[in-house]
Amino acid sequence: MKNNNIITIDGPSASGKGSLAKALAKELDFILLDSGLLYRAYSYCFEQSQNHVKAKNLFLNLQINSIDHQMYVFESSKDITSILRDENIAKSASILSGLKETRDNLISFQRDLASDRGLVADGRDMGTVVFPDAGTKIFLVADAEVRAKRRFLELQNAGQGVNMRDLIDDIRLRDEADKAREISPLMPANDSIEVNSSNLTPQEVLEIVLKIYKENTKED
Numbered sequence: 001m002k003n004n005n006i007i008t009i010d011g012p013s014a015s016g017k018g019s020l021a022k023a024l025a026k027e028l029d030f031i032l033l034d035s036g037l038l039y040r041a042y043s044y045c046f047e048q049s050q051n052h053v054k055a056k057n058l059f060l061n062l063q064i065n066s067i068d069h070q071m072y073v074f075e076s077s078k079d080i081t082s083i084l085r086d087e088n089i090a091k092s093a094s095i096l097s098g099l100k101e102t103r104d105n106l107i108s109f110q111r112d113l114a115s116d117r118g119l120v121a122d123g124r125d126m127g128t129v130v131f132p133d134a135g136t137k138i139f140l141v142a143d144a145e146v147r148a149k150r151r152f153l154e155l156q157n158a159g160q161g162v163n164m165r166d167l168i169d170d171i172r173l174r175d176e177a178d179k180a181r182e183i184s185p186l187m188p189a190n191d192s193i194e195v196n197s198s199n200l201t202p203q204e205v206l207e208i209v210l211k212i213y214k215e216n217t218k219e220d
């Protein structure tokens with residue numbers, strides 16, 4: 001039985017998942033699950049403990065809040081969301097996300113966010129593993145150069161100095177690792193719809209996905 005209260009958006013880094021998920025959550029007044037941010041937060045905790053049991057406890061002590069359709073992470077009331085967006089955290093998240101312990105420690109937290117309120121879940125395995133019953137599943141892709149350029153602008157706007165060539169290499173390596181890992185690899189669910197955002201504005205992507213969602217929910 002499909003759950004029309006859940007929309008999943010999976011795809012490689014910087015394909016536009018984050019902006020799309022945020023815009024959809026706002027439009028439909030759904031909660032946003034930014035699962036990449038959870039993997040980043042877990043890595044932040046693991047760096048402090050070097051141990052999965054302790055990392056899970058540290059993670060559960062963080063405050064993870066949805067404010068204005070965005071996810072924020074607080075540690076002892078301090079907003080650490082922008083610290084978690086750092087490329088170094090992304091690298092360790094990418095390594096740790098290949099481990100069963102990490103994924104097991106995060107799965108129930110993610111599933112618990114589903115409710116009648118509605119959920120837009122953004123990640124790599126949202127449609128395949130975490131919410132296989134989601135009513136609408138999108139696999140968002142974009143050309144590698146477009147993605148690197150987007151991520152470059154994002155990091156530059158956040159005040160982080162980055163080198164474009166290093167960024168292209170990092171994104172490629174992380175995508176390859178996400179696709180090749182044994183547990184929850186990055187891949188489209190059988191019942192997902194692929195959308196290529198390379199030549200589309202964020203508004204055009206939003207409109208396409210809203211149309212798909214409305215068609216799916218009309219069948220009820």
Ligand code: C5P
Nearest residue numbers: 035036037039093094097123124125174
């Ligand atoms: O999406 P974001 O770049 O914030 O994700 C950080 C890392 O977390 C990714 O490179 C990926 O390895 C991992 N991740 C994952 N499964 C998810 C979301 C993110 O493995 N559902």
